Amino acid sequence: MKKKSDAFIRLVKIMDQLREECPWDKKQTMDSLRYLTIEEMYELSDAILDKDTNEIRKELGDLMLHIVFYCRIASEDNSFDIADVLNGICDKLIYRHPHIYSDVKVKNEKEVKENWEKLKLKEGKKSVLEGVPKSLPAIVKAFRIQEKVRGIGFDWDNKEQVWDKVKEEIDELKVEENNSDQDRIESEFGDVLFSLVNYSRFINVNPEDALERTNKRFIKRFQIMEEKIKNEGLDLSEMSLSEMDVYWNWAKKKYKLS
Numbered sequence: 001m002k003k004k005s006d007a008f009i010r011l012v013k014i015m016d017q018l019r020e021e022c023p024w025d026k027k028q029t030m031d032s033l034r035y036l037t038i039e040e041m042y043e044l045s046d047a048i049l050d051k052d053t054n055e056i057r058k059e060l061g062d063l064m065l066h067i068v069f070y071c072r073i074a075s076e077d078n079s080f081d082i083a084d085v086l087n088g089i090c091d092k093l094i095y096r097h098p099h100i101y102s103d104v105k106v107k108n109e110k111e112v113k114e115n116w117e118k119l120k121l122k123e124g125k126k127s128v129l130e131g132v133p134k135s136l137p138a139i140v141k142a143f144r145i146q147e148k149v150r151g152i153g154f155d156w157d158n159k160e161q162v163w164d165k166v167k168e169e170i171d172e173l174k175v176e177e178n179n180s181d182q183d184r185i186e187s188e189f190g191d192v193l194f195s196l197v198n199y200s201r202f203i204n205v206n207p208e209d210a211l212e213r214t215n216k217r218f219i220k221r222f223q224i225m226e227e228k229i230k231n232e233g234l235d236l237s238e239m240s241l242s243e244m245d246v247y248w249n250w251a252k253k254k255y256k257l258s
Contacts, residue, residue: 012082015068030073037066049212095119117151128152140208142197150201159202166195217255225251 018025040062047055068082075081096119098104099112106112117128125131128151132144149155156162173188200207225247229236236244 011064011068012072015065015072019069019072025069028069028073030070033066033069033073037063040066045212049209049216113147113151114153117148137208139193139197139211142194143201143207146198146201156198156202159199162195162199162202166192166199169195221248221251221255224254 020026040059044056044059044063047059067085071080071082071085094101096116097112098115098119099106104115106115120131121128128148129145132141132148136144146155156165169188169191173185173192176184176188197207200210225244226236228247228250229239229244
């Protein structure tokens with residue numbers, strides 16, 4: 001434990017020195033750091049998807065630096081400091097885990113989540129959905145919305161019901177497509193995506209992770225195809241779709257599921 005606390009104190013001290021002596025660090029504000037923090041989060045996400053533990057460690061360090069940086073900036077006008085942040089999260093964890101720190105009994109993970117959402121409402125939140133950030137990517141946001149409402153029991157009973165809803169939404173999309181009403185087409189397409197995200201929860205798949213893995217797989221296979229075509233002295237832009245498809249199938253075999 002002392003080793004961990006010593007490492008944390010070392011980071012705080014380094015941040016204090018950089019804030020006082022480094023021209024770049026001295027100029028930073030919460031606003032200027034915000035987009036950099038978002039970038040760090042995406043880099044961490046990539047490392048997790050790649051299962052690269054060394055990169056995960058590095059990216060977590062970058063995020064930890066940002067957290068300490070924000071706290072240092074806030075301490076300069078006495079808004080809060082790192083101790084306030086840490087004690088705040090400790091207090092919240094204790095309050096929201098009464099099955100650990102009090103006499104509340106729970107049977108499983110589902111009941112833990114339900115208690116969590118109920119306690120948040122008792123804290124003064126007006127809506128279960130208040131904690132869903134507005135700037136989340138749409139698929140992540142849909143997943144979090146559904147998780148939130150599930151926490152208070154607003155959910156389907158089984159995956160068969162959800163799959164029926166997916167098929168219903170697809171049928172409705174086709175109807176609007178035939179009617180050529182672009183606004184309605186977009187609306188129904190959104191419903192299809194939302195229902196698929198719902199289904200993903202029932203088959204234990206994170207839709208954002210699944211789609212990003214598909215993106216990475218497609219990029220890798222396409223680049224393998226491009227390289228093969230170039231090595232054979234051909235021009236991709238001058239090939240027919242059927243010709244490209246031969247190389248695409250070869251690339252798929254070359255780079256299988258990962």
